[in-house]
Amino acid sequence: xxxxxxxxxxxxxxxxxxxxxxxxxxxxxxxxxxxxxxxxxxxxxxxxxxxxxxxxxxxxxxxxxxxxxxxxxxxxxxxxxxxxxxxxxxxxxxxxxxxxxxxxxxxxxxxxxxxxxxxxxxxxxxxxxxxxxxxxxxxxxxxxxxxxxxxxxxxxxxxxxxxxxxxxxxxxxxxxxxxxxxxxxxxxxxxxxxxxxxxxxxxxxxxxxxxxxxxxxxxxxxxxxxxxxxxxxxxxxxxxxxxxxxxxxxxxxxxxxxxxxxxxxxxxxxxxxxxxxxxxxxxxxxxxxxxxxxxxxxxxxxxxxxxxxxxxxxxxxxxxxxxxxxxxxxxxxxxxxxxxxxxxxxxxxxxxxxxxxxxx
Amino acid sequence: xxxxxxxxxxxxxxxxxxxxxxxxxxxxxxxxxxxxxxxxxxxxxxxxxxxxxxxxxxxxxxxxxxxxxxxxxxxxxxxxxxxxxxxxxxxxxxxxxxxxxxxxxxxxxxxxxxxxxxxxxxxxxxxxxxxxxxxxxxxxxxxxxxxxxxxxxxxxxxxxxxxxxxxxxxxxxxxxxxxxxxxxxxxxxxxxxxxxxxxxxxxxxxxxxxxxxxxxxxxxxxxxxxxxxxxxxxxxxxxxxxxxxxxxxxxxxxxxxxxxxxxxxxxxxxxxxxxxxxxxxxxxxxxxxxxxxxxxxxxxxxxxxxxxxxxxxxxxxxxxxxxxxxxxxxxxxxxxxxxxxxxxxxxxxxxxxxxxxxxxxxxxxxxxxxxxxxxxxxxxxxxxxxxxxxxxxxxxxxxxxxxxxxxxxxxxxxxxxxxxxxxxxxxxxxxxxxxxxxxxxxxxxxxxxxxxxxxxxxxxxxxxxxxxxxxxxxxxxxxxxxxxxxxxxxxxxxxxxxxxxxxxxxxxxxxxxxxxxxxxxxxxx
Ligand code: SF4
Ligand code: SF4
Ligand code: FES
Numbered sequence: 001x002x003x004x005x006x007x008x009x010x011x012x013x014x015x016x017x018x019x020x021x022x023x024x025x026x027x028x029x030x031x032x033x034x035x036x037x038x039x040x041x042x043x044x045x046x047x048x049x050x051x052x053x054x055x056x057x058x059x060x061x062x063x064x065x066x067x068x069x070x071x072x073x074x075x076x077x078x079x080x081x082x083x084x085x086x087x088x089x090x091x092x093x094x095x096x097x098x099x100x101x102x103x104x105x106x107x108x109x110x111x112x113x114x115x116x117x118x119x120x121x122x123x124x125x126x127x128x129x130x131x132x133x134x135x136x137x138x139x140x141x142x143x144x145x146x147x148x149x150x151x152x153x154x155x156x157x158x159x160x161x162x163x164x165x166x167x168x169x170x171x172x173x174x175x176x177x178x179x180x181x182x183x184x185x186x187x188x189x190x191x192x193x194x195x196x197x198x199x200x201x202x203x204x205x206x207x208x209x210x211x212x213x214x215x216x217x218x219x220x221x222x223x224x225x226x227x228x229x230x231x232x233x234x235x236x237x238x239x240x241x242x243x244x245x246x247x248x249x250x251x252x253x254x255x256x257x258x259x260x261x262x263x264x265x266x267x268x269x270x271x272x273x274x275x276x277x278x279x280x281x282x283x284x285x286x287x288x289x290x291x292x293x294x295x296x297x298x299x300x301x302x303x304x305x306x307x308x309x310x311x312x313x314x315x316x317x318x319x320x321x322x323x324x325x326x327x328x329x330x331x332x333x334x335x336x337x338x339x340x341x342x343x344x345x346x347x348x349x350x351x352x353x354x355x356x357x358x359x360x
Numbered sequence: 361x362x363x364x365x366x367x368x369x370x371x372x373x374x375x376x377x378x379x380x381x382x383x384x385x386x387x388x389x390x391x392x393x394x395x396x397x398x399x400x401x402x403x404x405x406x407x408x409x410x411x412x413x414x415x416x417x418x419x420x421x422x423x424x425x426x427x428x429x430x431x432x433x434x435x436x437x438x439x440x441x442x443x444x445x446x447x448x449x450x451x452x453x454x455x456x457x458x459x460x461x462x463x464x465x466x467x468x469x470x471x472x473x474x475x476x477x478x479x480x481x482x483x484x485x486x487x488x489x490x491x492x493x494x495x496x497x498x499x500x501x502x503x504x505x506x507x508x509x510x511x512x513x514x515x516x517x518x519x520x521x522x523x524x525x526x527x528x529x530x531x532x533x534x535x536x537x538x539x540x541x542x543x544x545x546x547x548x549x550x551x552x553x554x555x556x557x558x559x560x561x562x563x564x565x566x567x568x569x570x571x572x573x574x575x576x577x578x579x580x581x582x583x584x585x586x587x588x589x590x591x592x593x594x595x596x597x598x599x600x601x602x603x604x605x606x607x608x609x610x611x612x613x614x615x616x617x618x619x620x621x622x623x624x625x626x627x628x629x630x631x632x633x634x635x636x637x638x639x640x641x642x643x644x645x646x647x648x649x650x651x652x653x654x655x656x657x658x659x660x661x662x663x664x665x666x667x668x669x670x671x672x673x674x675x676x677x678x679x680x681x682x683x684x685x686x687x688x689x690x691x692x693x694x695x696x697x698x699x700x701x702x703x704x705x706x707x708x709x710x711x712x713x714x715x716x717x718x719x720x721x722x723x724x725x726x727x728x729x730x731x732x733x734x735x736x737x738x739x740x741x742x743x744x745x746x747x748x749x750x751x752x753x754x755x756x757x758x759x760x761x762x763x764x765x766x767x768x769x770x771x772x773x774x775x776x777x778x779x780x781x782x783x784x785x786x787x788x789x790x791x792x793x794x795x796x797x798x799x800x801x802x803x804x805x806x807x808x809x810x811x812x813x814x815x816x817x818x819x820x821x822x823x824x825x826x827x828x829x830x831x832x833x834x835x836x837x838x839x840x841x842x843x844x845x846x847x848x849x850x851x852x853x854x855x856x857x858x859x860x861x862x863x864x865x866x867x868x869x870x871x872x873x874x875x876x877x878x879x880x881x882x883x884x885x
Binding site: 143144145146166167168169193198199200215216219228230231232233234235236237238239240241242245247250251252262263264267268269270271272274275276277278279280281283284285286287288289290291297302305306307308309310311312313314315316319320323324325326327328329330331332333334335336337338339340341342343344346347348350351352353354355356357 | 365385388393397536541542543546547548553576577584585589598599600601602603604625631632638641644647652655656657663665667668669670671672674675677680683685688694704725726727782790791792793794795799
């Protein structure tokens with residue numbers, strides 16, 4: 001794609017392309033279809049420039065430049081895939097691998113959890129050329145039922161710390177130490193529950209290595225089948241966060257935030273993120289129930305139950321008149337429920353004897 | 361909300377009143393926190409020292425139920441300081457003269473005697489909001505669940521009107537909806553005063569329109585609210601259909617409510633679980649849950665979004681709309697031939713002018729905020745731009761009224777209620793999600809640590825709490841978020857049924873129960 005307007009341009013892998021003022025090299029390049037690897041990058045966060053995997057060559061610069069922090073400048077000549085940067089990236093990946101346990105990260109760990117694994121494969125980085133030391137000690141002692149804290153896999157990209165501060169605004173986690181001693185931690189090295197953490201799960205979803213994991217989804221890892229995603233909206237408060245439901249077969253196995261969700265842009269809270277499994281609780285009603293002669297509720301077929309309800313309403317109308325019937329719609333169910341409820345009352349009885357639960 | 365959620369990052373002054381947003385609407389709160397990090401000033405008015413109070417530049421710890429006096433005094437100061445937006449008031453409002461005269465006597469010193477907030481702080485807050493370039497107000501049930509809920513909302517509107525903080529980016533009067541589709545239930549017409557799309561049942565033109573739709577005569581008067589209908593059970597109301605609401609636990613005066621439902625000839629409940637309410641029913645229908653059904657939901661910023669089915673429901677559970685339609689058909693009511701949620705939603709779009717430009721396929725990506733009056737319309741993220749729906753913004757002359765019940769020697773403590781972050785409502789859902797108990801194992805009554813000592817209680821021990829209607833046992837949590845003399849609990853746990861105690865009064869306009877204020881006595885059991 002070349003430019004025909006008069007805006008500023010850069011030369012991207014030999015092609016002159018337009019950029020928007022203020023755009024970083026990474027943003028301009030991806031917008032023009034380039035595939036630059038990243039690890040510490042999350043488009044919602046301030047650029048950080050920590051992992052240096054996104055380096056590109058810039059004509060006139062001595063060393064490769066981190067494209068996620070470098071601003072475009074008119075006339076800049078950028079090479080995103082030269083042999084030199086590819087070697088550089090591969091070396092970085094080899095070093096990262098040497099610091100991490102060599103495990104495959106389960107896809108249920110989190111939304112971003114495959115980023116590291118995919119790059120390890122792409123750069124064939126398990127060469128054993130470096131001997132590193134793991135940085136970060138795991139916290140299997142944290143008893144919280146939502147967030148796995150397996151810092152053996154941590155690469156110190158700080159995405160969790162940054163998302164907690166910049167997106168969630170909770171500042172629950174921080175970085176301690178440097179180099180191989182770097183550790184992501186909470187106040188007093190304690191458990192998340194004792195910190196400012198609200199268990200929104202945002203740190204989990206942005207972690208690119210599987211160091212942080214969604215324990216609720218991982219509990220379903222043995223369920224057979226391919227993981228499917230279905231876009232829907234959270235069933236709790238009125239913010240209306242968009243989510244992807246993860247399913248295998250007929251089992252709901254987890255929730256991931258929709259990064260392009262119009263109301264939430266990738267954010268969720270503890271309820272939206274972790275409170276999905278009420279849906280498959282054994283207490284769910286599976287059959288209609290009808291009160292019997294004995295005064296108890298008994299399982300019944302649909303025909304029997306529907307007739308009982310319909311005849312009951314007809315009888316009350318006959319006996320007491322059409323104003324004796326009232327409908328209460330739900331503020332939790334979809335529009336179609338509320339719409340049919342009010343039509344049931346208005347169309348069936350000609351009254352306005354209908355309300356919803358917002359008054360309680 | 362008059363403005364979209366993304367506008368929450370744009371105000372320079374934010375006024376939060378009666379909203380514990382970080383716990384009840386956490387994701388919306390992240391946007392406010394970002395605005396504050398970028399320099400916006402925050403005014404928080406709440407009886408409890410909630411997280412938003414900690415973030416505030418001006419914190420107004422008002423006595424429960426005294427909001428109107430605070431807001432009158434803020435209006436007074438704004439006008440006294442010459443911060444009234446004359447151009448806006450002249451160009452877009454009416455009744456301003458009477459209003460400005462009305463507020464003359466409501467000084468911050470007067471308000472201090474009612475709210476217990478220092479007059480100087482009321483002044484600071486008023487001046488901050490009055491000088492805002494873009495001032496935005498956010499509130500929730502802390503404003504509406506009072507006998508004066510409508511007065512509270514209108515007092516907030518007065519402030520926005522006199523300063524011109526409405527109809528522009530980053531401003532507005534913004535109620536945050538507590539339930540995922542409470543907005544949508546209203547949009548769809550489940551209201552005693554409005555047909556779908558908020559078309560008044562008192563308007564002859566709409567009556568005609570809907571008579572034609574239903575093929576029958578319709579009543580020319582308002583229906584009773586749910587609260588009145590419950591009162592009339594057994595005496596006027598003899599059959600009820602309740603969809604997905606645990607009325608017995610959420611409504612005030614729990615015992616009355618149970619008795620009322622028991623006195624019906626027929627109670628039909630459609631729900632996911634055998635709730636306390638469903639247990640009283642004659643017929644219970646199993647509904648499909650979230651994740652098992654296609655449908656539509658409108659969020660607090662009037663954004664119309666699709667819900668999608670991902671798994672099959674348990675056993676024979678069916679969608680709510682299907683169940684209701686089947687009953688209607690068996691009664692011989694015409695117009696219930698729906699075969700899918702799409703059919704139902706598209707019929708709503710045909711009848712609601714607010715949805716006229718929408719249909720099932722167009723909302724696939726959730727980009728529209730209603731009103732969307734026709735197919736070429738881009739939707740309306742910001743309401744009241746340039747003009748109000750009914751022409752001009754009307755100032756209302758509001759007076760302070762005491763809550764329905766005030767503290768006395770017998771009941772010397774204010775009880776106020778709300779939600780906590782991990783749980784939702786009566787826990788029919790969060791209570792059945794693994795792990796949530798780790799964060800909130802049971803109900804707690806939050807009491808100021810010094811009151812805990814003064815009242816002879818112990819942190820973690822039991823307390824007996826009594827109102828004029830009932831009595832309950834609850835565990836004590838010493839917590840400085842509660843001011844002295846005011847205690848707080850949620851209504852999420854069935855073994856701590858706080859709505860046995862509440863229910864002293866109702867807003868005369870909306871019949872909303874005064875769940876936020878209840879005088880109680882708290883003592884060692
Ligand atoms: S779960 Fe949310 S609040 Fe807790 S550490 Fe992660 S980002 Fe921060
Ligand atoms: S994820 Fe949390 S904030 Fe978002 S809609 Fe659900 S309950 Fe509300
Ligand atoms: S992605 Fe640019 S430095 Fe990490």
